[in-house]
Amino acid sequence: MPRSERGVSGEGAAGVLDPASPAQDRGPAGQGPAGPEGKRAGRRAARRRRGGRGRDRALPYVLLAPAALILALVLGYPLVRLVLISMQDYGLRALFTGTTRWNGAANYRAVLADGQFGAVLLRTLVFCAALAAGTLVIGLLVAQLMGRLGRRMRTAVTLCLICAWAMPNVAATLVWQWLFQPTYGVVNWLITSTRLAGDYAQHDWLAGPHSAFFVLWLLVVWQSVPFVALTLHAGLSQIPRSYYEAAALAGAGPWTGFRLVTVPLLRPILLLVTILSVIWDFNVFNQIWILTQGGPNGATSTLGIWSFARAFSSQSFGQGAAIAVVSVALLLVLTASYVRRLVRTGEQL
């Protein structure tokens, strides 16, 4: 059955040439439906059709297989393994002998009992909140500003935003290191020479816990504002001007207009941007690791940094995994509303 084989592998030229064949099959059948010749042709056509349908049934799985395989092996399996490792005594010995010992909740107990835990947790949450709040407030202000500017000024703002957005975060972090360099950094020079806050020559920003956090905050906010501002600007420009005019006619000031027109109409985008900011800011890692490595004295160590250091510096993968599990759970709680919405989206598919 060469033809049906062609149907199975039905690709390219063979598939395109196919239309002629059903006509040939059906031709004799139409002339003499009762004849043996016609019956055979009809059977052949039926088998062909069935074969085609069978292939169609398998095709989506074939198309999906590579993606499913990669996701299962490189994301699914490690995710399960993360939870398993968090319940194992997984240290240097396990790494080299390959044998692991279950230790139940011992890793979790050790992590929770660690004097650092409370401080790290609080620090992570406060830092995340400060970043998200800063990003959203500045982003919303810039978005509002952009809508009121002339075309040329708006393009300038957009270009500046895109530059900051496009900077790879390793490059941005290294530039930050240079900007805040104690002796030759331009920031200390600017502060000192404009006499804004006294003599900052030789001031080491990364030596104090608060100033180190401030430098990190500036860096992350600088990089996150563009996405928020551009997205909100796009959302704002979809709100018809007439709504504001109507509000103004009804005697609403700019603030009331913002509260009664902008906020409700922008709510879906605002919500999305907020949740994404929380997720991203909760997971900030590179910037902290490169600039301070969690220092000085652990003062900028967040859950991510702590987990990383436990696993890769202290070689205690079990405890590192336990911290990671705790932080994933915490993030899920923080973004519960978003997760619920995702699940609902999933159900509608």
Add this chain to the structure above:
Amino acid sequence: MKRHKVALNAAAALFCVLWAFPVYWMVNTAFKPYGRILSPTPAFLPIPLSLGNFADAIHKPLFGTYLRNSLIVTASVVLLSLAVAFFAATALTRFRFLGRRGFLIGVLTVQMVPQPALLIPLFLTLRSAHLLNTLIGLTLTYVAFVLPFTIWTLRGFLHGVPVEIEEAAMVDGAGRMTVIRLILLPLVAPGVIATSVFAFITAWNDYVYAYVMMKDQDKYTLPVWLVSFSTSTGTDYGGLIAASSLFALPVIVFFMIIQGRLVEGMTSGAVKE
């Protein structure tokens, strides 16, 4: 009214100066002659202009190797993830089959898991698969990271292509694969290109996975090298900043080219959800 406009423009100008300053300072430093970088009063214009720092960065040992590693990994991730995601998205939008919804929910869920949390198990898994310290292991990791988003976005683009065109072709006798290859693929090509940005940026920019997985110096990608550069030679800011500029430049150019589509895609996705 006039004063109001002036205030707005002044605010915008101030914002531009603040936001562009780090990038300007990077470029400014990169072009300064070596001796003028470490000076107590910083110069705001790179006069005299010098390419010395770039030459310095490029001639660092193994620079070519790092660049090649980064290019190989990035190109593989972009091509592989787009191909795999395109097939998956086609299956998800053009066929009804058992497990379709389950797969979609799986994709959404897996997307929620923060990447840093997977560092430990992925490190150990790749270690037992003997894929640590290989470009293949790193490529697979990035492909997996970008797949959920890529599948999701391509699915949106494929929904935008009317099924009628394909049905017409199938009535004319074209096979499923022919339709996918000759009709669907060209029609979603713009979407495929827009989606590739994400894969490109993930693979080109990632630091922490490459840092943990690549043990040998000659396996480093550019970001890992940049950071090691900054800690090993704490004083050579000229070379470091010039190298950072070279590293950031392709991404900035890429963003500038696709900027309109970028925001459009983001918000249309946001509204659709």
